[in-house]
Amino acid sequence: MSNHTYRVTEIVGTSQEGVDEAIRNGVARASETLHNLDWFEITQVRGQIENGRIAHYQVGLKVGFRLDDPK
Amino acid sequence: MSNHTYRVTEIVGTSQEGVDEAIRNGVARASETLHNLDWFEITQVRGQIENGRIAHYQVGLKVGFRLDDPK
Amino acid sequence: MSNHTYRVTEIVGTSQEGVDEAIRNGVARASETLHNLDWFEITQVRGQIENGRIAHYQVGLKVGFRLDDPK
Amino acid sequence: MSNHTYRVTEIVGTSQEGVDEAIRNGVARASETLHNLDWFEITQVRGQIENGRIAHYQVGLKVGFRLDDPK
Amino acid sequence: MSNHTYRVTEIVGTSQEGVDEAIRNGVARASETLHNLDWFEITQVRGQIENGRIAHYQVGLKVGFRLDDPK
Amino acid sequence: MSNHTYRVTEIVGTSQEGVDEAIRNGVARASETLHNLDWFEITQVRGQIENGRIAHYQVGLKVGFRLDDPK
Amino acid sequence: MSNHTYRVTEIVGTSQEGVDEAIRNGVARASETLHNLDWFEITQVRGQIENGRIAHYQVGLKVGFRLDDPK
Amino acid sequence: MSNHTYRVTEIVGTSQEGVDEAIRNGVARASETLHNLDWFEITQVRGQIENGRIAHYQVGLKVGFRLDDPK
Amino acid sequence: MSNHTYRVTEIVGTSQEGVDEAIRNGVARASETLHNLDWFEITQVRGQIENGRIAHYQVGLKVGFRLDDPK
Amino acid sequence: MSNHTYRVTEIVGTSQEGVDEAIRNGVARASETLHNLDWFEITQVRGQIENGRIAHYQVGLKVGFRLDDPK
Amino acid sequence: MSNHTYRVTEIVGTSQEGVDEAIRNGVARASETLHNLDWFEITQVRGQIENGRIAHYQVGLKVGFRLDDPK
Amino acid sequence: MSNHTYRVTEIVGTSQEGVDEAIRNGVARASETLHNLDWFEITQVRGQIENGRIAHYQVGLKVGFRLDDPK
Numbered sequence: 014m015s016n017h018t019y020r021v022t023e024i025v026g027t028s029q030e031g032v033d034e035a036i037r038n039g040v041a042r043a044s045e046t047l048h049n050l051d052w053f054e055i056t057q058v059r060g061q062i063e064n065g066r067i068a069h070y071q072v073g074l075k076v077g078f079r080l081d082d083p084k
Numbered sequence: 085m086s087n088h089t090y091r092v093t094e095i096v097g098t099s100q101e102g103v104d105e106a107i108r109n110g111v112a113r114a115s116e117t118l119h120n121l122d123w124f125e126i127t128q129v130r131g132q133i134e135n136g137r138i139a140h141y142q143v144g145l146k147v148g149f150r151l152d153d154p155k
Numbered sequence: 156m157s158n159h160t161y162r163v164t165e166i167v168g169t170s171q172e173g174v175d176e177a178i179r180n181g182v183a184r185a186s187e188t189l190h191n192l193d194w195f196e197i198t199q200v201r202g203q204i205e206n207g208r209i210a211h212y213q214v215g216l217k218v219g220f221r222l223d224d225p226k
Numbered sequence: 227m228s229n230h231t232y233r234v235t236e237i238v239g240t241s242q243e244g245v246d247e248a249i250r251n252g253v254a255r256a257s258e259t260l261h262n263l264d265w266f267e268i269t270q271v272r273g274q275i276e277n278g279r280i281a282h283y284q285v286g287l288k289v290g291f292r293l294d295d296p297k
Numbered sequence: 298m299s300n301h302t303y304r305v306t307e308i309v310g311t312s313q314e315g316v317d318e319a320i321r322n323g324v325a326r327a328s329e330t331l332h333n334l335d336w337f338e339i340t341q342v343r344g345q346i347e348n349g350r351i352a353h354y355q356v357g358l359k360v361g362f363r364l365d366d367p368k
Numbered sequence: 369m370s371n372h373t374y375r376v377t378e379i380v381g382t383s384q385e386g387v388d389e390a391i392r393n394g395v396a397r398a399s400e401t402l403h404n405l406d407w408f409e410i411t412q413v414r415g416q417i418e419n420g421r422i423a424h425y426q427v428g429l430k431v432g433f434r435l436d437d438p439k
Numbered sequence: 440m441s442n443h444t445y446r447v448t449e450i451v452g453t454s455q456e457g458v459d460e461a462i463r464n465g466v467a468r469a470s471e472t473l474h475n476l477d478w479f480e481i482t483q484v485r486g487q488i489e490n491g492r493i494a495h496y497q498v499g500l501k502v503g504f505r506l507d508d509p510k
Numbered sequence: 511m512s513n514h515t516y517r518v519t520e521i522v523g524t525s526q527e528g529v530d531e532a533i534r535n536g537v538a539r540a541s542e543t544l545h546n547l548d549w550f551e552i553t554q555v556r557g558q559i560e561n562g563r564i565a566h567y568q569v570g571l572k573v574g575f576r577l578d579d580p581k
Numbered sequence: 582m583s584n585h586t587y588r589v590t591e592i593v594g595t596s597q598e599g600v601d602e603a604i605r606n607g608v609a610r611a612s613e614t615l616h617n618l619d620w621f622e623i624t625q626v627r628g629q630i631e632n633g634r635i636a637h638y639q640v641g642l643k644v645g646f647r648l649d650d651p652k
Numbered sequence: 653m654s655n656h657t658y659r660v661t662e663i664v665g666t667s668q669e670g671v672d673e674a675i676r677n678g679v680a681r682a683s684e685t686l687h688n689l690d691w692f693e694i695t696q697v698r699g700q701i702e703n704g705r706i707a708h709y710q711v712g713l714k715v716g717f718r719l720d721d722p723k
Numbered sequence: 724m725s726n727h728t729y730r731v732t733e734i735v736g737t738s739q740e741g742v743d744e745a746i747r748n749g750v751a752r753a754s755e756t757l758h759n760l761d762w763f764e765i766t767q768v769r770g771q772i773e774n775g776r777i778a779h780y781q782v783g784l785k786v787g788f789r790l791d792d793p794k
Numbered sequence: 795m796s797n798h799t800y801r802v803t804e805i806v807g808t809s810q811e812g813v814d815e816a817i818r819n820g821v822a823r824a825s826e827t828l829h830n831l832d833w834f835e836i837t838q839v840r841g842q843i844e845n846g847r848i849a850h851y852q853v854g855l856k857v858g859f860r861l862d863d864p865k
Binding site: 387388391392395396399400405406407408409410431 | 669670671672696697698699700701704705706709
């Protein structure tokens, strides 16, 4: 059995609803261009405030995916 | 165009429901006395447990706001 | 009045729904074997991704509880 | 029951005697202008040395206090 | 001689020119409303990019000042 | 000579007097149920404030002890 | 399918040979008293020096294991 | 309005002149291959010394850019 | 002489043997698709345990490489 | 007026009594071989436990001193 | 080819002008007594404020240099 | 019995073979000029890559040694 290598990329998912949806939005967008997504880890939770209300949640994520074995 | 200066204040928002509501409660309370709130950042998530259940979520937040230009 | 000592144990709560439920699941499981649970603190939020969707949220928690006074 | 919001302010207490007194001096000074002080947390311990002896202990403290409910 | 207490406030100074000017702008603005400013410490350097060029440098600063002795 | 393994447990010692006594109280309580205590390390110093005075010092400690060799 | 909870315990594995063996020694000792060990993470690598040579490698490890479902 | 996702990439900009120019050089190079660059954050400032003088400033930067909406 | 810009990518190399081999495996895999690899830095060492034995070492690595000068 | 340069050295002061005395012991010993000591900063507080009691407090300190102007 | 060992010393360079000059001043002073200086890394940027203006920039630096091979 | 003071110096050991040898090389070189070496702690593991292979492992170490009692 071979030893896989993984790559970790950093994204920021956003949502107008909350932290969980910002994670889901970021992972969903990443999965459109990256294959074999395997795990995520939150690095930071920030957000924009407008008129005293939260306009956007911004969740920093490290996302790991398995690199294909080169031929 | 002038260069604005921002101030960052640290608060702890609380909620009996969850993390997102604790953020919203803290930001709403801060907006009653501070103007021009611009962003927040979570510094810590803690909570109190009573009888094996979560009684309060306590979310530490840094909240940034633009200082008015002095006259 | 005596000075209590507390112990802090580290757990990982999981959920298929989101961060708040993973906290609640971890605290509920801990309360089955530990008495006098007093507070928690999030140390890390990670998760597993399967087929481009989040399969499990994994929330690292430090959980503090009061030690009984020894007789 | 309402959900309180807390504010966290950062101070540096000093003492010529030691760490404990520097904490007490800082908290005592803060309590003269802030109400409802609830907790502190040490962020840093430094000091000035003069002629090979410690002239001042300087203890960085975060001090939390409950915000009054706005009317 | 009494033991002074200091307060530490966090600001973000900005500049279109560079890091040093952002520090100076932030300290200058703070000195308009706070007396006895004594030291600063950089916490973070960020900036906004527009059309591939840096539009603003944003320098996070902790700024310490001596509290007056209460009467 | 065998290679020992150590376990590290986290506690919070408390005192109404100061940091040193909180360490001693926590270590003393831990030594009632754990054998072979070998070292400690402070992770955090916090405290409760009541009526502008420090009511309790709370010192987070990691405490290491040697595991007995299994038979 | 239920949501498992994991516990994380901290140990220090030691070896006279090197870092890898200290990890293996620590994990082997932990597995004698803990079931369902699932992962480890290095927190710290230290060691004792005697007569200018390394006498012991000491590797701090967090070790996670799945808690059995309570009946 | 959709919720954008951002990607964060890490670069090291260099300069023989100073920190500000190293930031500008790194951002300028990144903007040749990445679109929609939005912000940067300094992660580290290092440099090479030759013959007692600074030969190169090396500034670690996280650079964020908006991902295009997939069609 | 021009000022080079470097990119830093994050990978996880794995091995069934130990930390050094996991580093080598990750760097070898990265070098198949990235040119001008220049340095690495360990960010984290974790591993999977199966039946009380270490099944895989997982070593997080930041890997830096020089960007070609654009034409 | 010239711009001074300072050097920072790291020591560990010890005491059988407590944290403050360990700081004083370490600074006193450093002042026997280093001139112009100017400030200290605590980096770590650890200690040895023997028979359930604290045998030594070990306080890590960074100590700064002004370098003489070279002739 | 032998494997060199490097030593890392910590200094604080100062300047009345800005961050870059404080780095250069510190490195220049260090190079008067240390040979084979190879790299630096900023650990901290602080400064003194007098009358609302920055009197000194103080830049903490780790400076690495190659140890000569002992004969 | 007197209270010893320890000094902590930072070095970088290197090796073409791996992490353990880099530690040993650094400690061996340090022991040629420093007496009473007592412990080490890894602060960082980096390395140089040439032609897709690891050319040097570079292991940052803090090394502690007991200061002689002054006469």
